[in-house]
Amino acid sequence: MTNLKTTILSNQEVAPGYFRMRILAPGFVTSARPGQFLMLRVLDGMEPLLRRPFGIFRTGWLPADCQGLPPKEYVEILYKVVGSGTTLMKDLHQGDGVEILGPLGKGFELLDAPEQILVGGGIGLVPLFMLAAQLVKRGRVRLLMGGRCRDDILAVTEFERLGVETYVSTDDGSLGEAGLVTEVLVRQLERLPQAAVYACGPTAMLRAVHGICAARDVPLQVSLEAYMACGVGACLGCVVAGAEHTEQNPQYLCTCKEGPVFRAGQLLWHKLEEPRDVCGCNEEEP
Ligand SMILES: Cc1cc2nc3c(=O)[nH]c(=O)nc-3n(C[C@H](O)[C@H](O)[C@H](O)COP(=O)(O)OP(=O)(O)OC[C@H]3O[C@@H](n4cnc5c(N)ncnc54)[C@H](O)[C@@H]3O)c2cc1C
Ligand code: FES
Known part of the structure; x- marks a missing residue:
């Protein structure tokens, strides 16, 4: 650093x-x-x-x-x-x-799954590009990219140039399929149940992706956004509750040091809050 x-x-x-x-x-x-x-x-x-x-x-x-x-x-x-x-x-x-x-911070762990699926909500596609560049060396990679409208869909051709198969959806149907990116994920996982999923986007989208993956036993890593002042583990302004967290035995994870990427099983999902919709898309749970 x-x-x-x-x-x-x-x-x-x-x-x-x-x-x-x-x-x-x-x-x-x-x-x-x-x-x-x-x-x-x-x-x-x-x-x-x-x-x-x-x-x-x-x-x-x-x-x-x-x-x-x-x-x-x-x-x-x-x-x-x-x-x-x-x-x-x-x-x-x-x-x-x-x-x-x-x-x-801690980035993505590259898993050896037969199919790799990246899910990006708006500006949440940012950390997925370098990941895609690494994963295409190991096999087939799909990017499911969602946004409110066409302006929120960025850099798709750059992913395609890497050899990534891309699927675009927008809430208003102005680009790609009309609907939520999570609906596309459900369809993909019906065909590819052995996939590993990597996601970044608004918390509501991540929560829905977690629900979909957990129900199918699909490994999921998510990149979180939190308020960050120092970025190096000093201020504790970015903590989220870990999976073992209780009122009696608090367990907090520092998003800047232990994340921003977490395995889905590390997090206490119902305590995860939306910091704010910075990504331009506002996915609802399906
Ligand atoms: C690990 C990480 C990676 C990020 N990557 C990107 C990225 O690649 N591209 C991108 O556009 N944004 C990214 N963000 C979000 C970005 O940091 C905020 O949009 C930025 O700090 C806002 O600064 P501002 O001064 O313009 O907004 P401010 O004037 O500080 O705030 C404007 C609004 O945004 C809220 N806000 C401020 N900071 C954050 C934050 N960190 N998370 C959530 N809400 C916030 C405030 O409460 C307020 O409502 C990332 C955040 C994190 C934690
Ligand atoms: S931002 Fe200060 S501890 Fe994470």
Whole structure:
């Protein structure tokens, strides 16, 4: 994990309200694992800004400089503008400074299942991209991607370029199938009962995915969003109740250190709260 004062390489709006930021990030290509995140702080802002957590969408190398300088590593995040921090971020440009702390947290465990199914709700697709890139080396991968409307469906062609089979659903039917992504999951699991499932999205969607997988004994890992102040296990602002939690014997899990990815069986699902709908989709339980 490193704390870097570094530079933005690009920051573009990719759909209404959604931005993709590429940041110079030495060390990230070799150290970042699928499902990890970083904390980002804007430097030189008008208002002092706490660090904000963002999933690592992908890492890569910029080609070597024509003057013989070595290639440079970058990290990309995809974010939705929802409040003061992300509003400040959307107005940043190439060359502006940011501070990034990462890679942080525990990412996905890659399971050797015959079929791998990724379920993304809106901006929840972010931590699934690096996971997909790893899983396609082992076999067939399907991405089930849901959102309220077509604007919430991001980066699907990038997943397809990796060799992932994609299934899109929107609540209003403006792209792909009309309906909930969880309905698509039920149909997929009827055909593929041996699958492993990996999901990220709003809590209501994750809870529904958990219900579907638990009823079929399908292994599930979920990436959670929680309020995070420090990102490194110091403030305990991000804790969620673990499966063994009771009033008498409290068991809390730190989302930033022990997560953000958890096996479904680690969590006390009825205590899990929706921090807020940041993903652009608002799945209901089927
Ligand atoms: C591990 C992790 C990975 C994340 N990855 C992404 C990502 O890849 N892309 C993305 O767009 N967002 C992601 N988020 C959510 C992102 O951190 C928040 O949207 C961001 O911090 C909001 O900052 P803001 O200053 O714009 O909003 P604020 O002005 O701080 O708040 C605006 C609203 O959002 C709520 N809020 C603030 N922070 C969070 C939070 N962490 N979780 C839930 N609600 C919050 C506030 O209560 C308020 O209602 C992630 C969060 C976590 C914990
Ligand atoms: S955010 Fe501070 S402990 Fe997790």
